[in-house]
């Protein structure tokens with residue numbers, strides 16, 4: 001819980017805790033309620049959600065209870081949610097933000113991300129989660145959406161703005177044509193996909209990076225489905241297990257530490273209280289002279 005207090009400051013002056021709770025694929029209500037409770041008990045103050053996850057109402061219910069009971073102050077919390085790819089028109093921004101705030105039972109979110117750089121029609125995904133032919137809306141205008149987001153920031157309903165799954169040129173275009181700069185980039189990032197050039201670009205531009213799928217999203221097929229590349233079981237890698245044994249840590253803690261010590265935020269998802277506690281038990285300090293850093297070729 002001590003490490004949970006480690007935060008990185010964003011341009012607005014707010015600060016984002018380096019370890020947050022991921023909640024994608026956590027839609028089973030009772031299980032998610034217990035997970036958020038366990039996370040808050042363990043010292044998490046950063047929760048990552050999205051319109052797409054269909055679970056903001058559950059998170060809101062737990063947060064309201066903690067806030068009402070006086071166990072938590074709003075300013076201690078850091079809540080991120082995201083504009084869905086079926087809401088990529090400027091006029092959609094207030095609609096989806098209102099919906100998120102109502103479900104989360106909050107007056108503002110700490111961070112609002114454009115979830116994906118592309119847009120699809122509301123009914124654009126098939127039952128397998130694939131984009132239906134013709135469903136991509138090529139008229140999406142990132143700058144027009146950004147202006148609508150800036151208006152919400154101005155109105156005090158969003159503290160910081162950011163993007164997710166954007167590449168360098170997409171981020172640069174927003175950077176060069178905005179008043180409120182993107183504070184955070186959330187991307188897939190883990191031992192086998194360290195995103196070094198993108199991280200360096202973000203650092204140069206004062207953008208904090210958040211690593212999603214920091215454990216490699218074990219058990220989920222979505223990374224291989226969209227990238228076309230199979231990820232090994234990162235938790236089972238011999239080097240990771242060896243380091244874990246040497247430091248009396250778990251494999252998950254080794255993977256998270258490898259990202260967090262570089263100042264990159266991690267948002268591991270778990271529905272298991274024991275793992276939720278384990279995942280926040282990582283140190284943000286860098287390696288000492290005698291410690292070996294794992295070097296892995298990017299895929």
Ligand SMILES: NC(=O)C1=CN([C@@H]2O[C@H](COP(=O)(O)OP(=O)(O)OC[C@H]3O[C@@H](n4cnc5c(N)ncnc54)[C@H](OP(=O)(O)O)[C@@H]3O)[C@@H](O)[C@H]2O)C=CC1
Nearest residue numbers: 022023024164212213214215216217252268269270271275
């Ligand atoms: N912006 C974007 O486009 C995306 C954002 N995200 C965000 O990032 C979060 C994390 O990414 P996600 O893809 O969920 O993947 P993670 O890398 O966080 O892996 C989650 C999986 O790891 C398991 N797990 C968690 N902790 C441990 C542990 N200590 N030991 C062993 N297994 C563990 C979980 O199982 P169990 O629950 O059973 O413990 C779950 O199956 C998401 O929940 C979401 O908030 C994710 C993908 C895309």
Ligand SMILES: CCCCCC/C=C/C=O
Nearest residue numbers: 024050052129130131222
């Ligand atoms: C076009 C399909 C995209 C799948 C979205 C997966 C999102 C995951 C979590 O944020």
